[in-house]
Amino acid sequence: xxxxxxxxxxxxxxxxxxxLNKIIRLKLENxxxxxxxxxxxxxxxxxxxxxxxxLIWLDIYLPxxxxxxxxxxxxxxxxxxxxxxxxVSVSGNNLKMEIAEKFSVxxxxxxxxxxxxxxxxxxxxxLNK
Amino acid sequence: xxxxxxxxxxxxxxxxxxxALFVIMRNRDRRINQLFGGVVLSLAVWIMASSMSDxxxxxxxxxxxxxxxxxxxIIGPFFFCAxxxxxxxxFPHDGHGLSKLKTALIFSAPVLILPLVLTQYNVESVRLKxxxxxxxxxxxxxxxxxxxxxxxxxxxxxxxxxxxxGDSFQKAQIFYVIAxxxxxLIIGTISNLIFPVYxxxxxLSVLGPSLAMLMFTFLTAYAILVHHLLDVWIVxxxxxxxxxxxxxxxxxxxxxxxxxxxxxGSTISLxxxxxxxxxxxxxxKRFVEDxxxxxxxxxxxxxxxxxxxxxxxxxxxxxxxxKILSAFNEIIVKHFKARSVATAVLTPGGSFIxxxxxxxxxxxxxxxxxxxxxxxxxxxxxxxFLINRDELIRNLQTGSLVLxxxxxxxxxGLLEEMEGMDFALALPIKxxxxxxxxxxxxxxxxxxxxxxxxxxxxxxxxxxxxxxIDNARLYEDLKRxxxxxxxxxxxxxxxxxxPLSAMRWDTELLLDGKINKKTREEFLRDTYKNSLxxxxxxxxxxxxxxxxxxxxxxxxxxxNIEDLIDEILEEHKPMIGQKKLKLEISLIEPAKxxxxxxxxxxxxxxxxxxxxxNYAPADVGEVKVNSREKSEHDKKCVEFSxxxxxxxxxxxxxxxxxQKFFRGENAKKMSPNGFGLGLxxxxxxxxxxxxxxxFESSGRDKGTIFYFTVPIE
Numbered sequence: 060x061x062x063x064x065x066x067x068x069x070x071x072x073x074x075x076x077x078x079l080n081k082i083i084r085l086k087l088e089n090x091x092x093x094x095x096x097x098x099x100x101x102x103x104x105x106x107x108x109x110x111x112x113x114l115i116w117l118d119i120y121l122p123x124x125x126x127x128x129x130x131x132x133x134x135x136x137x138x139x140x141x142x143x144x145x146x147v148s149v150s151g152n153n154l155k156m157e158i159a160e161k162f163s164v165x166x167x168x169x170x171x172x173x174x175x176x177x178x179x180x181x182x183x184x185x186l187n188k
Numbered sequence: 189x190x191x192x193x194x195x196x197x198x199x200x201x202x203x204x205x206x207x208a209l210f211v212i213m214r215n216r217d218r219r220i221n222q223l224f225g226g227v228v229l230s231l232a233v234w235i236m237a238s239s240m241s242d243x244x245x246x247x248x249x250x251x252x253x254x255x256x257x258x259x260x261x262i263i264g265p266f267f268f269c270a271x272x273x274x275x276x277x278x279f280p281h282d283g284h285g286l287s288k289l290k291t292a293l294i295f296s297a298p299v300l301i302l303p304l305v306l307t308q309y310n311v312e313s314v315r316l317k318x319x320x321x322x323x324x325x326x327x328x329x330x331x332x333x334x335x336x337x338x339x340x341x342x343x344x345x346x347x348x349x350x351x352x353x354g355d356s357f358q359k360a361q362i363f364y365v366i367a368x369x370x371x372x373l374i375i376g377t378i379s380n381l382i383f384p385v386y387x388x389x390x391x392l393s394v395l396g397p398s399l400a401m402l403m404f405t406f407l408t409a410y411a412i413l414v415h416h417l418l419d420v421w422i423v424x425x426x427x428x429x430x431x432x433x434x435x436x437x438x439x440x441x442x443x444x445x446x447x448x449x450x451x452x453g454s455t456i457s458l459x460x461x462x463x464x465x466x467x468x469x470x471x472x473k474r475f476v477e478d479x480x481x482x483x484x485x486x487x488x489x490x491x492x493x494x495x496x497x498x499x500x501x502x503x504x505x506x507x508x509x510x511k512i513l514s515a516f517n518e519i520i521v522k523h524f525k526a527r528s529v530a531t532a533v534l535t536p537g538g539s540f541i542x543x544x545x546x547x548x549x550x551x552x553x554x555x556x557x558x559x560x561x562x563x564x565x566x567x568x569x570x571x572x573f574l575i576n577r578d579e580l581i582r583n584l585q586t587g588s589l590v591l592x593x594x595x596x597x598x599x600x601g602l603l604e605e606m607e608g609m610d611f612a613l614a615l616p617i618k619x620x621x622x623x624x625x626x627x628x629x630x631x632x633x634x635x636x637x638x639x640x641x642x643x644x645x646x647x648x649x650x651x652x653x654x655x656x657i658d659n660a661r662l663y664e665d666l667k668r669x670x671x672x673x674x675x676x677x678x679x680x681x682x683x684x685x686x687p688l689s690a691m692r693w694d695t696e697l698l699l700d701g702k703i704n705k706k707t708r709e710e711f712l713r714d715t716y717k718n719s720l721x722x723x724x725x726x727x728x729x730x731x732x733x734x735x736x737x738x739x740x741x742x743x744x745x746x747x748n749i750e751d752l753i754d755e756i757l758e759e760h761k762p763m764i765g766q767k768k769l770k771l772e773i774s775l776i777e778p779a780k781x782x783x784x785x786x787x788x789x790x791x792x793x794x795x796x797x798x799x800x801x802n803y804a805p806a807d808v809g810e811v812k813v814n815s816r817e818k819s820e821h822d823k824k825c826v827e828f829s830x831x832x833x834x835x836x837x838x839x840x841x842x843x844x845x846x847q848k849f850f851r852g853e854n855a856k857k858m859s860p861n862g863f864g865l866g867l868x869x870x871x872x873x874x875x876x877x878x879x880x881x882x883f884e885s886s887g888r889d890k891g892t893i894f895y896f897t898v899p900i901e
Contacts, residue, residue, distance in 0.1 A: 078694070079686065083709075170686075
């Protein structure tokens with residue numbers, strides 16, 4: 060039932076940890092989302108060039124270009140600047156404030172605080188706003 | 189007025205004689221100093237005799253006396269010519285001297301005229317005037333003119349030849365002498381020859397010789413003393429102070445006595461005046477000293493004041509090397525009027541980079557000196573000596589060595605370097621007897637040489653700089669450690685929470701039970717892998733804490749090198765394969781076995797290999813593993829090296845590589861999940877085996893080679 064409701068939505072998952080992106084991708088697909096996976100910022104930018112997702116699920120700690128820089132690039136690009144972004148990280152309250160101020164991202168989730176199903180539901184709510 | 193001039197004349201001749209005496213006493217055995225004494229003595233005779241003649245006319249109105257002194261005065265200029273010509277043969281360096289014939293020839297003129305001094309061939313007659321003695325010159329004055337012209341021509345010829353051949357330092361010296369002699373010649377000729385002989389007006393002759401003498405003596409004394417790094421300004425300053433004190437006291441004495449005599453009789457008034465002088469001498473001297481410094485010697489700095497300024501700068505400025513060096517430069521430039529100053533500071537890479545380079549008002553020149561630079565290697569070997577360019581020039585000329593240079597061959601190299609960089613002094617900056625910087629000072633704007641006091645002050649300054657750099661480094665290290673620690677905490681929380689989140693979500697899925705067997709196995713394996721990852725990271729942390737707390741315990745056994753490397757490579761093959769790296773291994777026989785803690789050696793190997801894999805570029809990356817036998821501290825060792833062609837290590841970061849928690853900026857970007865403990869653990873494991881770890885990297889993106897040695901036994 061959930062599948063059908065979300066079948067039209069695409070989420071770009073930016074997460075470098077392989078076991079994490081595996082489980083998240085599986086769960087998101089179970090919820091009926093289309094998932095585009097990027098393991099680093101460069102890959103994410105490449106994907107964004109070709110497809111515009113409905114939401115970006117962004118881990119802020121990334122190798123190479125950091126998640127923050129990626130965020131900045133997304134916000135600077137006219138095409139992508141209004142995309143919905145949910146930052147899903149494992150830590151960082153100060154970071155949360157900083158990002159919220161700088162890039163007007165209000166949705167910030169700490170991974171280990173969430174049951175994955177609840178997290179996906181919360182993110183689903185952002186999508187449906 | 190006239191009386192005053194006469195007294196001033198006498199006074200000047202006394203002061204100048206004192207200065208001549210001082211020059212001679214500085215180095216009695218040097219021919220040049222003796223000759224200078226001769227030159228000044230003849231001048232003094234000239235000036236004293238002519239002022240006595242004038243005083244005879246003005247004070248005592250005694251014609252016989254006036255005639256006698258007027259005639260005697262001619263000895264002065266004759267001997268002056270001879271001594272001066274002779275002097276130019278030896279100046280600025282004591283040469284091989286002159287043949288006896290030439291010497292005799294030079295002195296023949298003044299000696300031959302001696303019998304004629306007290307005859308009418310010299311001065312025919314004198315007329316007493318209110319301003320002094322006017323005289324009618326005889327034939328001797330024409331001889332004197334010829335002498336002056338020929339002797340001075342020869343002397344100037346000598347000096348000009350020497351000037352052309354001389355280095356910049358000698359040129360400066362010769363210049364002073366030429367200037368002094370030219371003064372004497374011009375003033376003396378005008379006042380004592382042209383005016384009295386050709387215009388019949390002898391009034392100028394009262395002051396002329398004194399002025400000429402004063403100029404000549406000071407300029408020449410300066411040129412000679414400069415040679416010995418003695419600040420003539422100190423001498424002149426003391427001379428002036430004493431002269432003024434003397435003048436003030438004489439004034440009080442004479443004035444006081446003549447007034448008091450009218451009331452209390454001469455004996456008591458003399459006693460009273462003496463008492464007054466005794467009591468007032470010290471305070472008067474201090475007063476005059478202060479006033480003369482303020483009026484005449486603004487150039488002369490007071491060491492205490494400069495040191496005070498330096499110290500107050502240290503207290504005022506924050507712990508920032510650039511700021512303090514620039515403040516120091518300002519002070520030194522202000523007081524020394526130096527053209528340039530620069531501080532070169534030791535970098536972690538071993539070279540010396542100019543930190544603050546002040547040059548002619550701008551701050552934008554830079555240089556870098558490497559360990560093989562002659563100045564660096566000299567000061568590193570002799571951190572208690574300074575390099576003085578002029579000293580080097582002198583050593584090169586005379587062959588006598590003041591510096592602890594075992595090999596005279598070193599001097600040209602040092603000199604070339606100093607001249608190339610256009611600096612006069614290079615002083616070592618030390619920290620615990622290690623060379624950590626070099627302080628360079630360029631020439632003074634006045635071209636004066638650096639005095640003993642200057643050098644003492646600079647020595648003090650470099651001490652301050654050394655201590656300051658030490659403190660600043662310590663502070664930087666602490667700050668970095670603090671940053672590293674907070675960074676560590678955030679990394680640890682990220683590092684542990686990432687696998688924990690994955691494990692949590694994986695188990696949620698597994699507990700759900702709605703998944704097939706294949707998926708279940710896959711997520712169980714992931715969970716297992718994540719738990720291993722956490723254990724290994726926690727192990728690293730515990731090892732690092734352990735290393736802090738106590739000595740590393742070694743469990744030594746025989747390790748087969750080939751097996752060890754095979755095992756490690758086997759474990760990391762998947763990582764290498766994933767990044768498509770090229771792997772090259774070359775193990776040199778005969779070392780096959782080590783007696784060591786195999787687990788720890790394996791750990792070290794793993795750390796370095798994983799680093800090389802992580803930091804090499806995917807697809808085009810190369811990792812090379814080598815081993816060879818090597819002897820280190822007389823012990824047979826095996827040296828392993830692991831090289832990559834990856835991100836490299838920037839110069840600034842190199843000195844922190846083995847510090848706990850430290851992670852390079854590049855490394856953080858390439859692999860954000862490291863703890864910064866690997867190299868710290870590596871170093872302590874290898875050093876506890878009695879081996880050493882080192883690395884080479886030419887900088888960013890230039891790859892890195894890590895070496896470590898392990899003693900075989």
